[in-house]
Amino acid sequence: MANNTTFVNADTTTNTIVIVQFNPAFQLPIKLAGSHNFTPWKAHVSLLMHRHNLFGHLDGTTVAPPISLTGNNETTLNPPYMNWFRQDQLVQNTILASVEPTLSSTVATVTSAHKAWESLHTTFANKSHTRIINLQDQLARITKDSRPDSTFNC
Template sequence: MCPPATTGNNSTTDLPIPQLIQFNPAAQLPIKLQGNLNFATWKAQLVMLLNGHKLIGHLTGAKPALPSTITHNDTTIENPEFEMWFCQDQLIQQAMMASVDPTIAPTIATASSAKLAWELLHTAYANRSHTHIFSLRDQLQNLKKANRSVANYLQEIRSIADAFKVAGSPVADEELAVKILSGLGPEYREISAAIKARDTALSFEELFHKLTDQELFPETPRS
């Protein structure tokens, strides 16, 4: 039988013995795992939560399963430390299962421990997540304005940048600005040179306004 659990929001420093931490996935793990598209982001929130409660060892193996029995006075008895470990591990596994899409939940439910569930999810989605990021980088690298309007060009770039954020690999403003300017046609050469010569990088929104203004009034470059 497991000891009473505390919620993940309460302090237990005034208690004389270790207490189980119970989680509230809806509040503490709001990003549900949908698969490889957001695995990195989902993983980050779970790692931060468990680090905050010093429980990450249940996933990494730093807090492995303890023997279920011990010998005391030549008698084999149940190990109370194993009971504490097992109950906490079950609560972590349950929090993981509650924070994923229903189609993914069986992978966690059938695992014998939180660590095994973690490893199964990594095998299923981590490499695919990296592949997705590489694919997004190719899309961003090859995207050109061509015959489309500046607004459409920038909206497509913004869509790819948002996909990077969801994948847990956001693109810095400076890198995004370089990509945007490199994909413009020769008619934007002057404003591109002026923007590149600035001491500080422009945000995406600032760049959007300058380039759309330049499209409307090409005779007046703006830095």
């Protein structure tokens, strides 16, 4: 059986895309460095994946087909699974390439793009949300000459 998988760069537009390859250095200019930039990093990755109809690899809605097929008392590798696996690995590699080296172990040890996405969310999303709430609280407490900021005349 011949392999007819087509690899294309993510910046090409064609209706025959089977496997999308990315250039994280060019397409994801923000590297995840921690909870302080998780939100903009997540937005960049999400938009890139949505553009290529691959966000399902991140949120888990694009599930893996069966690894093998059984017929006529014979088990064979399922070609759709191989295409899914290759694409998922490229998405996971894109995530890995878009995080700072100190955070790479969070992504490198998982087995799918979805698990990498979940791991980063677990690690940084709550901290990012907490940081936003803390900043809002700090802004609410800012005073000038013992007057709260709400009484300032701009």
